[in-house]
Amino acid sequence: MSKNNKKKKNVKKTRNTFIILAVCPIMVLILMVTLFAYGEMKSIRSTYQISAEDMPSPYSLFDRVLLLNSYTKYDYMDLQDRAMRDPKVFLDNEYLNKENNYLKEKYSFLAVIVDGGFTFFGDFDQYDYVYRDLLVANNNYSEESGQYCGKEDKKFLFKKLGVIMPDGRAGSVCIVTDLNVNLPHITVFYVGLLGMIIIVCVLIVVGIIGHTYYNVLVPIRQLQVAAIHISEGDLGYELPSIEGSEFDGLYKDFDTMQTKLRETTEERNRADALTKEVIGNISHDLKTPLTAIKGYAEGIMDGVAATPERMERYVKTIHSKAVDMAGLVDELSYFTKIYQKVEDFRFAPVKASYFFAECISGMSLDLETRNIQLLYQCDVGEDVEIVIDEEKIKRVVANIVGNAVKYIQREQGMILVNVEDQGSFIQVMIRDNGKGIGKEELPFIFERFYRTDSSRNSRTGGSGLGLAIAKKIMDEHGGRIWAESELGKGTAIYFTLKKETEQKEEHDE
Template sequence: MSIKKRLIISNIGMIIIPIIGFLIVEIVLGYLLFFVFKGNPQGSGLKLLISYRFIAMALILIITNGLLTYYVSKSIITPITKLSLAAKKISEGDLEYSIGSNKKDELGELTNTFEAMRIKLKEAKTAQLQYEQNRQELIASISHDLKTPLTSIKGYVKGIQDRVANTPEKLERYMDTIYKTANDMDGLIDELFLYSRLDLQQVPFEIEKVDLYAFFADFVDELAFNLDKEQNTVILLANKDDPYIVEADREKLKRVVTNIVQNSMKYMDKKHKEIQVRLSSSSDEVIVEMKDNGSGIRKEDIPHIFDSFYRTDISRNSSTGGSGLGLSIVKKMIEEHGGNVWAVSKLGEGTSIYFKLKKVT
């Protein structure tokens, strides 16, 4: 019941209840004085009736007014007191104090709105703590990944300074290693910088109509040329008659599929590596599946592989390298396109990375 209705009923009750009470008192007192105790209705009995009636009327007014006022004020003051206490606890940083209400009045709605705010603040605080933890893990990870190649570079430079590389062949090998290591560091820094800009939404997207079939046909041809050197294969599976037109940033889309391929290539443990790209078209979206025949991902890791800064245990192996940001960048770029991305994997059988984009005509 709303507070307005409660107040109206209370005011009506303050009128009706005393009237009913007066009538009852009048009947009961008259019956007792004139019938039970045989009082004189014209003399002292009447005076006594008037006195008792006045006292009863005063008591009825006091009790009725007191009870109704107490009930109404309690129904308003109690939730306000709880809200005040909750606000104080939140101001002190305590987000565990719950004040949910099942009442249907204005204060009940206010209480539930306040409770919803508390829950959102708690979720935001949890997310902030998780973000801070992830940030610290990223700093530690990046520091480690940068320190390792820097140590290597310093070692080779020191070898050149100490004339350990005393032949042209050895000197050339040292210089090639230094260049490759520095190039890996540059790629790591570039990936971190891109992720930071995406996180701050400072990366411009040049949206245009892209035919995904033509896009992947060119990409697969280029990738197949590189993989064929190692006797590996890449296959495009799609129905040529279906339309695959989407609105996308061509360069960002290329970065997405490149990151997925690079991530797949890191963990392919088969002698013959294979990547399949499958396109499927529905009435309003195009779904892309990029499947590899690698080692697969553990079930408990699958929900987290696109999380910011997340790296599975295997990806921390120094032989694979990487900052753990590749698939996070994929997720951010796909979401900027209005799509979403997910993974399906089974250990020993490979991984499929899916993403879908809205189709246009």
């Protein structure tokens, strides 16, 4: 017999064993539940005096309304007979109390209405729930049906019978059934059903454990030994081969895992180096606002802010520094995600002109409050589409505009956003009239943590991550990003995005 045939035979044998272990107990469970359900049906019919016609199948066990409605069927028929033969009994409190006590055993009570008012009410605890519905409902419901009443938290079912009293007055007799009760036989059925399910589950588990112990233990132990070697750093450990076993595929997967683990370890070491760099830089950035917050808070505690004006200034400063810290933490978190490739990109086609118009309009009002005019020009057709992650490109624009705002040192600032069609792609330019960047610094502005200010405590602040994030996002979009600047006149940052047709052509190739 060839190895492949032997492997197929072993796999088939193992699969059949597991099927038998799982299917046989389930079949036994179905048989036990069927017999148990029919037994409970017979018991309920006898206890609650319900005919086979009213309870035709085991599904009726789950219909509480059907059971309770059928429970009082013959009582309603008896009332019908009394109404025809001897209606005066409905004015006899002794008879009514006796009948009401009997109905209470069936989770129901009796109510009598004469001339629009109650002359007898068997359970005043439920009066507020049902009295309105009983008074306005029509008479003469059949013994098989009833009408719902009550409130959201408590429901009832009632049957109402019209009666002409001996003195000629019109009246009604109602049987009201509480639908919120738990029937003992139903509880017994559920408990029994749960017990059988537990027994069958135990049988399945015991069978599978027994099979697994004798047929899977050795390969598992070998995998455990291999895992120990890997945990101790021995990524070159080889598993002994198992001929004709369904574990061959698992062993190959284990070898693949070892290879990927080596690659992951190397990547993790690079990530650790990046994390150390991030922590070192960001801790320095957080120190300045934390020091300011601590100083102003101590000033408030020591009573230095003695006037309302000074107190307001201290609180506003603390709030401003806290906002700065939140921005730094957000930039750090996003930077870490995008550089470690745990941030998902959701690309979709969008109309370029509409997207950038919407993006810019969301920023203009905020910039006006800072005396910065935001201008927008678009030379792209309305039908031109680009495939982008909208949120990521919005972040690119926001980071570039935010960076420009920090370095505009004029009473009247200006930022121009221009979108142009360049044939196979669109080009976006964001130009400001800030102080500009020196030529010697321009090649480094897209590196992480780089800032043109010589002092990390400069007035402009920032994390030095905004443009680095923008570049990483553009790399993921297959676009370019670069900058041009002149000291004293301002800076222009450009980036490109491919059109949807170009994306499709590249994909086809």
